[in-house]
Amino acid sequence: MTAQDVRQIVVDIIADIAVDDDVTTIDDATPLREQLDLDSMDFLDIVMELKKRHKVEVPQEDYPQLATMNSCVEYLTPKF
Amino acid sequence: MTKKYDTIVIGAGMSGLAAAIRLAMFGKKVCILEKHFLTGGLNSYYKRGKRKFDVGLHAMTNFVPKGTKRKPLTKLLKQLRIPWDALELSEQKSSLIQFPSEKLMFTNDFEVFRTEIAQKFPHEIDNFNKFVQYIEEFNEVALDNKTYMAKDVAKKFIKDSQLIEMIFCPLLIYGSAWENDMDFSQFVIMFKSIYLEGFCRPNGGVRTILNLLMDKYEAVGGELIFKAEVVKVIHSGDKVKGVELKDGTILECDKVISSMGHPETMAVTQESPTITNEKSPAVGPLSFCESIACLDKKPTDFGFDHTIVFYNESDTYNYRKPETLFDHTSAVACFPNNFQHDDDFVEGEGIARITYMANYKLWKELERKVYLEHKNDLFEKSIETIKRIAPGFDANILFKDVFTPTTIERYTGHFEGTVYGSTDKLRDGRTSIEGLYLCGTDQGFLGIVGAMLSGISMANLHGLME
Ligand SMILES: Cc1cc2nc3c(=O)[nH]c(=O)nc-3n(C[C@H](O)[C@H](O)[C@H](O)COP(=O)(O)OP(=O)(O)OC[C@H]3O[C@@H](n4cnc5c(N)ncnc54)[C@H](O)[C@@H]3O)c2cc1C
Numbered sequence: 001m002t003a004q005d006v007r008q009i010v011v012d013i014i015a016d017i018a019v020d021d022d023v024t025t026i027d028d029a030t031p032l033r034e035q036l037d038l039d040s041m042d043f044l045d046i047v048m049e050l051k052k053r054h055k056v057e058v059p060q061e062d063y064p065q066l067a068t069m070n071s072c073v074e075y076l077t078p079k080f
Numbered sequence: 081m082t083k084k085y086d087t088i089v090i091g092a093g094m095s096g097l098a099a100a101i102r103l104a105m106f107g108k109k110v111c112i113l114e115k116h117f118l119t120g121g122l123n124s125y126y127k128r129g130k131r132k133f134d135v136g137l138h139a140m141t142n143f144v145p146k147g148t149k150r151k152p153l154t155k156l157l158k159q160l161r162i163p164w165d166a167l168e169l170s171e172q173k174s175s176l177i178q179f180p181s182e183k184l185m186f187t188n189d190f191e192v193f194r195t196e197i198a199q200k201f202p203h204e205i206d207n208f209n210k211f212v213q214y215i216e217e218f219n220e221v222a223l224d225n226k227t228y229m230a231k232d233v234a235k236k237f238i239k240d241s242q243l244i245e246m247i248f249c250p251l252l253i254y255g256s257a258w259e260n261d262m263d264f265s266q267f268v269i270m271f272k273s274i275y276l277e278g279f280c281r282p283n284g285g286v287r288t289i290l291n292l293l294m295d296k297y298e299a300v301g302g303e304l305i306f307k308a309e310v311v312k313v314i315h316s317g318d319k320v321k322g323v324e325l326k327d328g329t330i331l332e333c334d335k336v337i338s339s340m341g342h343p344e345t346m347a348v349t350q351e352s353p354t355i356t357n358e359k360s361p362a363v364g365p366l367s368f369c370e371s372i373a374c375l376d377k378k379p380t381d382f383g384f385d386h387t388i389v390f391y392n393e394s395d396t397y398n399y400r401k402p403e404t405l406f407d408h409t410s411a412v413a414c415f416p417n418n419f420q421h422d423d424d425f426v427e428g429e430g431i432a433r434i435t436y437m438a439n440y441k442l443w444k445e446l447e448r449k450v451y452l453e454h455k456n457d458l459f460e461k462s463i464e465t466i467k468r469i470a471p472g473f474d475a476n477i478l479f480k481d482v483f484t485p486t487t488i489e490r491y492t493g494h495f496e497g498t499v500y501g502s503t504d505k506l507r508d509g510r511t512s513i514e515g516l517y518l519c520g521t522d523q524g525f526l527g528i529v530g531a532m533l534s535g536i537s538m539a540n541l542h543g544l545m546e
Pocket residue numbers: 090091092093094095096113114115116119120121122123135136137138139140141308309310311339340368370488491492493494499519520521522526527528529531
């Protein structure tokens with residue numbers, strides 16, 4: 001799977017979680033928390049969706065890797 | 081053969097539905113058991129002829145505009161994946177705290193309240209502002225907060241007892257399980273949800289919320305059984321095994337999340353559910369009665385604009401179980417037509433709802449005939465209260481309905497008709513039995529928004545994060 005595919009997977013998950021946010025304007029280098037209405041409970045949702053939809057597991061100590069879209073893609077791509 | 085569930089949720093009220101949605105959303109096998117034939121619990125609905133009624137809903141608290149980040153309302157909608165617009169919220173116009181020697185108005189713009197206090201209690205405004213700052217910075221939802229009383233904290237900031245009484249009045253009657261005071265965390269929750277955020281109403285009332293929750297629950301594949309009263313939580317070695325229903329059905333599960341209430345839940349864990357002892361959680365002292373009057377005109381037709389009035393005939397606010405059937409010297413009056421939109425009521429009609437504090441035991445003792453007479457008396461008193469609150473009142477009554485603490489007990493199973501539950505809250509939801517958790521009122525978050533948040537956080541903590 002390409003980095004672009006993985007980015008799309010993450011965007012789709014965020015779009016389902018943050019139903020009132022605009023996900024088309026995400027800046028890949030800025031922390032997601034600063035751009036979107038996401039708190040720690042919602043990051044847990046992202047992790048659970050990754051597991052549910054793609055069987056990709058993110059252990060708790062790796063949550064900081066999901067801070068920005070760039071870091072998400074970098075961290076997740078090898079797992080797909 | 082019995083099916084085995086990951087989690088059984090007891091109760092299809094706001095908290096149970098929210099908890100079950102979260103669990104089913106992430107693939108858990110969930111079943112809600114509800115003893116009534118409707119959803120909603122303390123916030124249910126009914127119909128009389130062409131008129132639709134909500135049981136509990138005066139107002140939804142915690143109003144924030146769409147897009148407001150990290151507030152209870154937006155948080156819970158996001159966790160349930162319900163768009164803000166789906167609630168079709170309509171804001172209050174204004175509410176009033178009406179005491180004999182002073183009145184304070186508030187709206188969903190907190191500056192209105194601040195200005196009222198600056199004008200009417202100029203000597204206290206600096207203290208009030210400091211108190212508000214303290215409240216804003218307090219983390220009221222931490223699950224390990226200790227219980228201590230709010231008036232002690234308020235008195236450290238505000239000296240004028242009249243102002244303290246007035247600030248506390250709406251917060252107590254909209255959410256305190258304690259008499260005349262409340263736990264400070266609960267106070268902060270209520271202060272933020274009512275004064276700093278605000279009142280609103282979904283178009284269509286409580287049905288709109290419940291329909292959204294039910295649609296969501298179906299979409300994520302959850303099961304729900306109505307007329308399924310849990311009479312026993314089965315456990316062995318202090319670990320949950322399943323539940324038994326009134327008709328004898330046994331359902332197996334790993335976990336139970338109960339919204340029945342703390343004493344109510346613990347009672348069904350015992351061999352003989354009727355035995356309560358000194359170790360049983362306390363049954364909250366407070367209950368209420370309400371009169372609903374359908375009027376032949378709208379409140380604005382008799383010159384009345386406020387949405388909710390917290391009315392008290394004395395300058396001290398006595399929030400406690402009255403020694404009479406009900407206390408008509410103190411009331412909450414709600415005029416649902418006085419939200420910004422007023423298009424889901426019967427054309428041309430108005431509604432007034434009057435809530436009084438009530439004494440469960442005294443109502444419970446009455447024989448049927450006397451009970452009905454007292455209900456009539458209660459209604460008459462309620463109309464007199466409306467006339468004192470809205471002196472221009474000249475409407476005719478088209479329909480009336482009254483409920484009492486025994487009605488609440490009958491329909492929701494809460495012991496003694498308590499609405500705000502036990503004074504023994506279990507903040508992290510854990511009981512002495514492994515796998516049995518509480519959600520809803522007795523976990524500590526209440527009201528419509530609070531109950532849903534409670535369900536969400538208990539499902540996350542005990543069902544999803546292991
Ligand atoms: C008159 C009144 C006015 C109110 N006004 C407002 C308001 O204006 N704004 C606001 O935000 N809140 C209001 N509330 C409070 C709000 O309704 C409650 O705080 C909230 O609904 C509590 O939800 P819950 O899920 O914790 O409990 P409940 O709604 O009590 O849910 C418990 C459910 O469990 C079911 N149950 C109980 N025992 C069993 C059993 N053994 N087996 C199976 N099922 C069982 C019950 O039938 C019920 O459906 C009001 C309440 C009342 C009564």
